[in-house]
Amino acid sequence: MLPPQLSRRDLLTMIGALAGSEAMYQAMTTLGFAQESPYKGPIKLDGDPKGASVLVLGGGLAGMVAAYELSKVGYKVQVLEYREKAGGRCWSLRGGDNYTELGGFEQECKFDEGLYINPGPWRIPYHHHAVLDYCKRLGVKLEAFVQVNHNAYLHSVKAFEGKPQRYRHVSADFNGHVAELLSKVTKQGGLDQAVSTEDREKLLEALQSWGALDENYAYVAGTHSSERRGFDIEPGGGQMPLAKPSQPIGLSDIVQSGLWSSLSTGSLYDFQTTMLQPVGGMDMIARAFEREVGSLTKYNVKVTEIDQDDESVTIRYEDARKGGEAQTATADWCICTVPFSVLSQIKTKVSTKTKAAIDNLPYGAAIKVGLQFKRRFWEEDEHIYGGITYTDLPNTLISYPSTDYHSPGKGVLLGAFSLEAWAYEFTSLPPEERIQKALEYGAQIHPQYKDEFDNGVAVGWHRVPWTLGCYGEWTEEKRKEHYHAASSIDGRIAMAGEHISYMPAWMEGAILSSLDAIGRLHQRVVSG
Template sequence: MEALGIAGNVAAAAPMPDLPAGFGKGRSVIVLGAGIAGLVAAYELQQAGFDVTVLEARDRVGGRNWTVRDGDRIVMDGEADQVARFSDGAYFNAGPARLPSFHHRILGYCGKLGVPLEVEINSSRSAFLMGQKGDKVRMRTAINDTRGHVAELLMKAVNQGALDQSLSAADKQALLPFLKTYGDLDATGHFAGTLRSGFQAFPDAGVGVFARPPAPMPLDRLLANEQLPAMLFEDNVYMQATMFQPVGGMDRIPAGFERALRRKVVRGADVTRIRNRPDGVEIAWRDTKTGAGRIARADFSVCTIPFPVLAKVDCDFAKPVAQAIAGVVYDHSNKVAFDSPRFWEQDQIYGGISFVGGETSLIWYPSAGLFSPRGMLLACYTSGERAEGFAKLPIADQVERARAAVERLHPGHGKDLINGVAVNWNKIPYSLGPWPNWFVGMAGHQEGDIDTEGYRLLCQPAGRTVFASAALSQTPGWQEGAVQSAHHAIAAIAGLQRADLGARPDRVAA
């Protein structure tokens, strides 16, 4: 993809090893967990000739990739079950809901597996920023009026010589016209408003109504809206257009992987014990429907069980590995979604996100089914401390507070929202959280800079078991990280296989 210029300036991670088709012939692997990491590992190891068995505790594949549809049951620890009651064809991506254009590994699998994609509209200039006092501003106004005010101030500073020590005469000569264009300033360097922010009235036919910019929003009003920094949301490289989503729901990706597996995923297989033996692994699991205990054996295992869940499994890992697993702290994340008529399209909002702050954080408008009668509106998506507190509320209160946030932004439409459902990821069995916080209690670290002792240890094989998870990537909240980690795990399995071959001269690689 780099040869085509698709990867651009985003550096690619180490590629998956190129394994010959018969490399794993006569050898077996048990994959624990059918999330994206597990499915990728199973698919690629199968392609390399290994005999692969996938054990999944849930009654579905996908792990955190979970699309809720009409009739689906949402089960959470300590909560009454919720049953989704959605319009025909409506769906709610309770987990991941977008694919950045530079996540070429997961996008590549979509192409290989025949999973059709469509554009996910991650940002709309018609959406809103709404402060806690109820003051709201269109995204286009916030972006362009802020640029205009800042450009005017900077032009004044340049003209008054305030930046003479930083700018040469040539720099100033080049910068001033740029600032005029950047802020849409008038000939005197004043920001008097811009058509980039919209119209006072829409231009019409003939000469009756001309295009005129609205009066600029005063800078102090813009700055008083605590959601103003969210106007930079789409500048984050992970959020930049073009974003994608599978047609019909994110779960089309795990479904595509499962179709490609020669052996069906064993559902309802709750792993209870993991043992590394000198010549293989032994996995004990319980059938969640019958309660019957089973034993599975293989040469190797790929463990993708989320670490808060794995910490409760009887394992014989070395003490440092067990301590590393027990020490992984997961973040909090919540979503609340409603079935609704598309009232937001009356405000020219087609996809994108309005930022409302508070305990619900945002309102995310659907990209699929534009101009159709109904759609799924995400009225809450939070993480971190605010999500931890929100998840402590009764489910009914979570739903009503999300409705109230919609009502504040779109007065009169809170009543249009029906059949709300809430997902608190820290209560989801077999997940117990959305993604890890490797630096809990530590300051100064960001996604993409994960390098703790525990992280390094879990990236290595533990006997004949290797770990794979988005949690073991530099992007633990993204499916691309799960693919990268699966590829890393496959390389580790290949290393163990080669070590076996070296120790047993009677075996030769295909």
């Protein structure tokens, strides 16, 4: 055991300092910290920046993290932000919000008070340590985000005559059939080459338990299977009717349905329990950062040119609302978090290599549609509390709110979250028609849509003026060619944002990229 006065973390720090990172990694394994996160806790920027100044372009999470950390250690920081508020893609739409997209479509969100959608990021994996640590330090309250709901649906227009199936039915039956098939083979000697006798016995035991097989290792209607998939008539009290087991779906129907393709969602490292969300909307994170760095931020700034020489960086910009007179800002250094989709349209003085990176990163398209309904029929009629229904219709999913269960008023669903081709298809329509499309698709799963729809809002990310796309979409080839240049400090300019990371589209990627950029920039400043 460790001496009680020394925490495991203390010990690791000590080992790291005394014996280097390899020894520390060994020790982490021994102590059960085998997994190494790139986030090592609050960044330490030792050494005096000697009054150096930094211009941060973009007041999204990457920009605000840079501003927050750099200003804390003595940098003179100014943030230039295109919009009238900070946050970037960390954004929530609420009743009263207006949003004008590229092309001029204007929408007013008409949700009831307290209801919202997050057009951008909407859930936080438990291992996104940087996001979570900032939430903690800045006092952003968190609650569970329900990713998988066994009572939500899996739906395919090509399976079960288009009738949605409860997740629990597909899941229990898939597991059950797989367990039964493998049990049979095991007992018939089909694994004698691959698995030792001793392991075979245990494997059978495991398959029976995990797959809800009966005493003959069969997956059939009965108590075992119904205790996974649910009963046709559920157990009751007093002298209510006796419980009646339900009938599993056959193996062939399950495999041919293709619905199994959604079964692994909740097993994916990025979507496993426990996922989290800020109480009240994702932009609570943006607001928390804004409380810290809002005073350093100039809003409604449209950058028109980024210039640099050996001494400094000069930004030319105009008022994003009114245009007019060009203004300039100058600093020793620049953290540029402008998405490459936008930056490629701004005159920027960087090396040829960096410019090639900027010009060659395609951005993913995405659309989200939020739908307000007159009542929470998914809870009232269908007992769906949070979670996600998956469909092969172009809306791809319906996500139910993970909060305010049973609230008596209206409710908002995420009625579509579509990428690429489907996103373009949606966005080719005016917002009202996008909403109609989402309703049409959703009504195939929830017929209540027709009676209960109230109003909606639709955000197509490739039409969002300040991003012109949803996230940097690196291919393996593009990474090889451009990532090093994109992530290297070019003269006096360092890029940051989700696109300068190995976790594009995630807030964690944006924050880690920012921490890495300011860490390297600071090194240069203090050693310069």
